[in-house]
Amino acid sequence: MNATDDKTVVREYFNAVGFDRWRRIYGQTDDINKVQLDIRTGHQETVDTLLGWLKADGGLEGLTVCDAGCGVGSLSIPLGAAGAKVYATDISEKMVGEAKERAQAELGASNSITFEVKDLENLSGKYHTVVCLDVIIHYPQEQAAQMIAHLSSLAESRLVVSFAPKNLFYSALKQIGNLFRGPSKATRAYLHSEAEVVKTLKSLGWEVKRRNQVSTRFYFSCMLEATRA
Secondary structure, eight states, rough: OHHHHHHHHHHHHOOOOTHHHHOOOOOHOOOOOOHHHHHHHHHHHHHHHHHHHHTTOOOOTTEEEEEEOTTTTTTTTHHHHHEEEEEESOHHHHHHHHHHHHHHHOOTTTOEEEEEEEGGGGGOOOOOEEEEESOGGOOHHHHHHHHHHHHHHHEEEEEEEEOOBOOHHHHHHHHHHTTTTTTTTOOOOOOOOOOHHHHHHHTTTTTEEEEEEEEOOEEEEEEEEEOOO
16 A cells, blocks of 8 residues: 555545544543543643643743644644644544534634644645644655655744654554454554654754653554754
8 A cells, every 4th residue: 555545544534434433532521442541541641741841841822833633633722722823734624623613612713723624745834843743653664754854844943743663562562453453443553663763853954852652551652852953
């Protein structure tokens, strides 16, 4: 399967059966199973860690942030609530629609978040900070490096990416998971070497400032914050 096919699968998945599953995971409903609750807990830890980093660096008031792959707004909405000017995009029309509804309910009509249906390849503009959380898992290694380079071209001062780290344990866990794929787990997931991601960032003129890894039973993600070297 090539990158174009992967993107089509991801778009269709998150506009269909995957939408309901991930809306429950990223939401507040109690109508989830133990696996989904575990993933929610892990993802929220990643979001909370990043928010803590940004606030520690002088706060979010007026900060321009691109949330690339925003899902249902789990990062965009708290960024907007803290005063950031957020441009949030996702490949899934249903995800963006849900994010808009949540932002309206939590922040009101005057919130400073602009949502748009768009894939990562078509993002443009300049932002102080560009964030791409738990999205690179949908890109194989070569396309992931190209995507990081594209996101780099949009970021003026800070680039934050998270990905599923590739090592022997997680590779084995992924293989086991592939044996039990159901209709709500229809997208291909790619693991990435942290060393390769760091190498790509350095080649683009970035220096890794902070690192955080979250590991629960079913969620594992490495997040790197890079600033201009």
